[in-house]
Amino acid sequence: MTNQHPHFSSFRDRLLARDRMLGTFLKLPTTQVVEILGAVGYDFVVIDQEHAPLDRAITDMMIFAARASNIAPIVRVGDFSDANILSALDCGASGIMVPHVTTVEKAQAIARACRYRGGSRGFAGLTRASGWGVVGGVQHMAMQDRQVTCIAMIEDAEAVEHAGDIARVDGIDALFVGRGDLTASFGDDPDAGAKVAEITTTVAAAAREAGVPLMLLPNGKADLAFARELGASAMLVSSDHGFIRSAASAALKDYCD
Secondary structure (H helix, E strand, O other), rough: OOOOOOOOOHHHHHOOOOOEEEEEEEOOOOOOOOHHHHOOOEEEEEEEEOOOOOOHHHHHHHHHHHHHOEEEEEEOOOOHHHEEEHHHHHHHOEEEEOOOOOOHHHHHHHHHHOOOOOOOOOOOOHHHHHHOOOHHHHHHHHHHHHHEHHHHHHHOOOHHHHHHHHHHHOOOEEEEEEHHHHHHHHOOOOOHHHHHHHHHHHHHHHHHHOOOOEEEOOOOOOHHHHHHOOOOOOEEEEEEHHHHHHHHHHHHHHOOO
16 A cells, blocks of 8 residues: 555545555544554545544544545544534535444434435535635535445344345445444354355345445455455444554563573
């Protein structure tokens, strides 16, 4: 990866074109990590409101830092609502990721909340998303509808059979398979790994048949090869927590051995 990657506003176009992109989850309420990842050359980050103490104010600042660092900011909302999606998008998020999408009806609601035309997104003309009014209202709405990415997470057993129908909902741009939650749902089942791999293959086939991109979080090079075989192009790797832990552990080992 280099820092000469395309402009962050092209994230949706690149996702739909199946360009290989790399991102990570952000859980720390800070802007500096975002800047570092942008300088290193990551394509996108997922600001994780679901599993981290990230309120509206710090999310706003993290989105600002991402845009300034030319890295696409995606927000994983912790609680799906039109208001939460609107807040993230007005702050300038490049897209929304919604956990636990189990029905077509929820997918439709998410898609509506992300879009102006044919949707229900509320309008505000003076926002970061509109360049603080530099872009006219009609142009702003059209630009946002072209650029905002809407990602549905498939991470519940009951969602798997509906994955194809969810992927075909107008306005859903990609499926992300949440293998962590799926694995946890099997408890201490020794076959959990194989079962989740089968589910992931099923969802990947549904996405492929619907013509929708697939996103995954590989846990190593072998898993990366598996993800690519399934057709995933946009990958999430670890998180800021994970990077700190792995680097700190490696340093401890190097200096204490």
